[in-house]
Amino acid sequence: MKLGIDLDDVVAVACVAYLKRFAAEYSVELPDEESLGWHLLDTFEHLVPRAERDRFRTRTYDGTFFAELETYDGVSGALDSIVNAGHEIHFITARSERRRVVTETWLREKDLLRYAQTVRLKPRGDFIPTARPGAYDPDSSGRYKARVARELGLDAFCEDDPVVAEAIADAGVRVWLFDRPWNRDAEHRLIRRVRDWADVTGIIAREGGA
Numbered sequence: 001m002k003l004g005i006d007l008d009d010v011v012a013v014a015c016v017a018y019l020k021r022f023a024a025e026y027s028v029e030l031p032d033e034e035s036l037g038w039h040l041l042d043t044f045e046h047l048v049p050r051a052e053r054d055r056f057r058t059r060t061y062d063g064t065f066f067a068e069l070e071t072y073d074g075v076s077g078a079l080d081s082i083v084n085a086g087h088e089i090h091f092i093t094a095r096s097e098r099r100r101v102v103t104e105t106w107l108r109e110k111d112l113l114r115y116a117q118t119v120r121l122k123p124r125g126d127f128i129p130t131a132r133p134g135a136y137d138p139d140s141s142g143r144y145k146a147r148v149a150r151e152l153g154l155d156a157f158c159e160d161d162p163v164v165a166e167a168i169a170d171a172g173v174r175v176w177l178f179d180r181p182w183n184r185d186a187e188h189r190l191i192r193r194v195r196d197w198a199d200v201t202g203i204i205a206r207e208g209g210a
Ligand SMILES: [Mg+2]
Pocket: 006, 007, 008, 009, 010, 159, 160, 161
């Protein structure tokens, strides 16, 4: 089978790292780690307005953030067993194409780059020109990933973002949605919730990915 794999919050522990930086910068209190999620950022509106949050995002992403991320437990062993079983992997991220060097360098350092047939980043033209600079833009990310999923003829896509997951599923591609505090409402007949990487390799082993 051909498998598309998102990077942030599927391979890389991004949200928790991001919120810790955010909390340190603006001296805000965070809840327990298991309830941390992207959805929390909006709750800081009264302390940190949206425009400042967008500036923080750009500043953070332009810095060392992507280079310093950790991987989720079991990623490396899971990708190894998936590829060894004859399946094909493509990393497909909504990170901007201009972050290719930091992204591929990180994947190489984590010894994950060798598992992927291709690494897809979001081309400039896929951003909505009128969108706020630095803004989180799940709708255009969803359209971009759904298009790539169809082009590659993917059998399944590992994703965490609920808007993106629904766009991919609407395009007729199955999604294995990594369970996160920010995606609990996502539902679709082609979306299947998974706990972790052991869950994904279990599905592939039991069902051949069907
Ligand atoms: Mg993600």
